Every structure is written in structure tokens, then in C-alpha cells.
Amino acid sequence: MxxxxxWLYGSVARGTHSPRxxxxxxxxxxxxxxxxxxxxxxxxxxxxxxxxxxxxxxREIEGMASYGSLFLLHLKLEARPLNVDAGQSRLAPLLHxxxxxxxxxxxxxxxxxxxxxxxxxxSDSGDIGFELAVIATIIRHCSILGCYKLGLAEFSTGRSVPxxxxxxxxxxxxxxxxxxxxxxxxxxxxxxxxxxxxALAEEWLAIARQFVERTGELP
Amino acid sequence: MTIEHAVRRIDMVLDSSFxxxxxxxxxxxxxxxxxxxxxxLSADLDFTEASELPYVINRLQAAAKHxxxxxxxxxxxxxxxxxxxxxxxRSLRSALEDIVADDLAK
Numbered sequence: 001m002x003x004x005x006x007w008l009y010g011s012v013a014r015g016t017h018s019p020r021x022x023x024x025x026x027x028x029x030x031x032x033x034x035x036x037x038x039x040x041x042x043x044x045x046x047x048x049x050x051x052x053x054x055x056x057x058x059r060e061i062e063g064m065a066s067y068g069s070l071f072l073l074h075l076k077l078e079a080r081p082l083n084v085d086a087g088q089s090r091l092a093p094l095l096h097x098x099x100x101x102x103x104x105x106x107x108x109x110x111x112x113x114x115x116x117x118x119x120x121x122x123s124d125s126g127d128i129g130f131e132l133a134v135i136a137t138i139i140r141h142c143s144i145l146g147c148y149k150l151g152l153a154e155f156s157t158g159r160s161v162p163x164x165x166x167x168x169x170x171x172x173x174x175x176x177x178x179x180x181x182x183x184x185x186x187x188x189x190x191x192x193x194x195x196x197x198x199a200l201a202e203e204w205l206a207i208a209r210q211f212v213e214r215t216g217e218l219p
Numbered sequence: 220m221t222i223e224h225a226v227r228r229i230d231m232v233l234d235s236s237f238x239x240x241x242x243x244x245x246x247x248x249x250x251x252x253x254x255x256x257x258x259x260l261s262a263d264l265d266f267t268e269a270s271e272l273p274y275v276i277n278r279l280q281a282a283a284k285h286x287x288x289x290x291x292x293x294x295x296x297x298x299x300x301x302x303x304x305x306x307x308x309r310s311l312r313s314a315l316e317d318i319v320a321d322d323l324a325k
Contacts, residue, residue, distance in 0.1 A: 110243025117231070117244050121251060125224055130254055134247045 004029030005091055006041040009079035010052075016156060020185050022052040025082070026075065028061050028091055041082045058090065065094045068101040070144060074155040107145050108216040111138050115208055122205070128196045135204045136184035139177050139211060146215040157181050168214035173207050180204060220262065222315045225255035229312045237301060249304065250283040256311055272314055275307050282307075 010024030011017040023045055027033040032055050042048050056064075064072055076095035086092050115138060118131045140157050146164030147154040154160040158178065165174040183196070229252045235245055257276050282304045 107243065110241070113241065114244040114247055117248060117251070121228070124227065125220060126251065127220070127254055127258070130251060134251075137247075 004031070004033050004037060005084050005089060006033070006037075006082040007075060007079040007091065008045065008082050009075050011156065012045060012047055013078050013080055014156065016158070017047055020050075020182070021047050022050045023047040025051065025053045026079065027053055027055040028058060029055070030057050061091065061094065065098060067103055068099040070101050070148060072098055073101065073148075073153055074144075077153055077155070101148060104145060104149065105216075107141070108212060111142050111212045112209075114138050115205060115212065118201075118205055122198065122201055128198055128201050131201050132180060132196055132204060133184040135201070135208050136177075136180045139208055140181055142208075142212050142215050143177075146218060149215070149218040164215065165211065167218065168211060170207065170211055170214070173211075176204075177207075220255050220258040222256075222259045222319050225252065225259040226312060226315055226319075228252035228255045229308055229315075232308055233305065233312070246283065249279070249308075252308065253279045253283055256315065259315070270314070272311065275311050275314075279304065279307050279311065 005028045007026045007028075008024070009026060011021040012023050017023075023042060025038065025042060027037075027041075033053060038051065038053055042051055061072070072095060075091075076098055079095075081089055081092075114134065118126075118134055120126075122128075122131055139161065143157070143160040143164035144155055146167060147160045150163070150167055152163060154163055161177050161181070162171070162174040165171055165177060228248070232245065232248045232252050235248060236242070237245075253276060257280075260272060260276075282300070
């Protein structure tokens with residue numbers, strides 16, 4: 001049996017990656033994957049310079065499966081194994097039998113707390129770029145949750161954000177939210193983001209609050 | 220960004236609950252604290268690069284990026300590693316307070 005299972009997911013797995021996309025690789029095993037292992041399983045894949053491995057133990061993955069983790073749902077829908085036959089995988093049956101997600105209310109409360117932190121930090125000389133990146137991440141996570149509540153399993157930023165914003169009456173902000181997420185990617189890689197201002201951060205904080213509140217109200 | 224700003228952000232992490240139900244903001248709090256400490260030290264003319272602090276900050280930056288997976292709010296994955304993060308954060312906080320005390324003594 002393979003000691004570590006490696007699975008490809010995200011935009012490269014979907015074939016929708018851009019030059020800024022991460023190469024998302026999940027590794028599941030009882031030891032952390034070595035650099036050599038990651039080099040081997042990612043060989044020949046696009047976006048290797050942005051390799052973003054996530055590693056979990058089997059116990060952790062089984063715990064996530066018990067509450068219907070949206071991350072595992074994401075994998076169920078688009079991941080493909082890199083170093084194991086699906087028929088012999090230990091992960092594949094967990095994904096197949098995944099129950100409905102159970103932590104929607106907890107997530108909404110967490111998004112709200114994180115936005116309160118942003119407000120506090122902005123009022124205490126916080127870094128505008130960092131806070132905008134935090135807002136962008138919350139919007140991305142909340143969009144995925146919103147799509148799930150709408151009965152849509154949509155995990156790409158480019159699709160989940162417009163769908164979720166549209167569903168809660170904020171469609172006019174969807175393209176701005178996507179631009180903000182593009183900025184988050186650039187910020188995390190140290191690119192300049194010349195357009196960021198305190199006023200912009202305040203504006204997006206207000207929009208994100210509306211978005212989280214309305215997403216929480218979706219049935 | 221001053222050292223006092225950084226200490227406030229570190230305290231926000233140290234004072235946080237580590238329960239899964241309230242842990243979503245922790246990753247951003249950790250990143251915010253480390254960034255603030257890094258910027259404050261860059262602005263401190265008396266800060267010496269020869270100290271241990273750059274190494275502590277590098278470890279914390281790596282933790283903020285990797286320990287807590289953004290795909291899941293909080294889980295057992297990083298519960299075990301959080302103890303190391305707290306140790307480094309307390310060490311960073313203590314060192315920052317020493318710098319402030321030294322500045323006041325001058």
C-alpha cells in the first residue's frame with residue numbers, strides 16, 4: 001500500500017489555471033511528505049513554481065470526513081490521484097461516502113469574527129494590504145459556503161464569487177471581489193499593489209460584512 | 220507600525236481561544252502579529268540583526284503560511300503544532316518588551 005497518497009486538485013486539476021495559479025497537491029499519510037516526494041509527484045505538472053502542498057494524517061482526514069468537510073467535498077468533485085490507483089486508494093471511499101456539511105453556522109460566526117479583527121486592525125494602524133488580503137480570503141471562503149447553501153458545489157474563485165454575490169443581491173460587487181482576490185494572490189507573492197488605500201479597505205470591509213450577513217441568512 | 224502595535228497584535232493571538240468553534244480568525248491574527256513585529260523591528264534603528272528575533276519571526280511566518288490550512292478553519296492538523304507557535308510568540312513578545320524597556324532606559 002502507498003504510504004502517502006498524493007492528489008491533485010484546484011485549478012490545475014480542472015484545467016482552468018492561470019499564470020498566477022497555485023499547484024494544489026494534497027498529501028495524506030502518517031508522515032509529512034519529503035521534498036523529494038513532492039518533486040516526484042509534481043513532475044510534469046504546470047505551475048510547479050507555485051506548488052502549494054497540503055498534508056494531513058489519516059486520522060485528520062477521517063475526522064474531517066465525519067462532519068462532511070467542504071474541503072473533502074471539493075476533492076471529491078475534482079481531485080485526481082497522482083501516485084495511487086483510485087481503486088486502491090484509502091481516500092477514495094471516504095470521499096465517496098461523505099455526509100452533508102454540518103458546520104455552516106460555525107463558519108459564518110468565524111467569518112464575522114475575522115471581519116471584526118480587520119476593523120480593529122484598520123483602526124490601529126494596520127497594514128492595508130494585509131487587511132485587504134484577509135477580506136479577500138473571507139469572501140472566497142464565504143462564497144464557497146454560499147454556493148453550498150444554494151445546493152451548488154462550486155469551489156473555483158472565478159465561479160463561486162459571482163454566483164454567491166448574485167444570490168444575495170450583491171452582483172454589482174462580484175467583479176470587484178474577483179479583482180480583490182487577484183490582489184490577494186499578488187500580495188502573498190510580494191507583488192506591488194499600488195491601488196490599495198484605507199478608503200478601499202473600509203469600503204470592502206462594509207461589502208464583506210453585508211455579504212457574510214446575507215449568506216448566513218440563506219436557507 | 221510601532222513595537223506597541225506589534226505587542227497588541229501578539230496579545231490578540233495569545234488571548235484567543237483554540238477551540239474549533241472560534242478559531243477561524245486565528246490564522247489571520249497570527250499573520251497580522253508577525254507582519255507587525257517584522258515591520259516594527261525594521262523601523263527600530265537600535266534593533267540588531269544579530270539577535271535571535273529574525274529566526275523566530277521566520278519560523279512564525281512559515282507557521283502562519285503552512286501550519287493552519289486555509290481550506291479548513293481549524294482542526295487537529297495544527298493543534299499539535301500550535302504549542303510551538305505559542306512558544307515562539309511568547310519569546311517574540313518578551314524580546315519586543317525588552318527593546319521598549321531599553322529604549323525607555325536611554
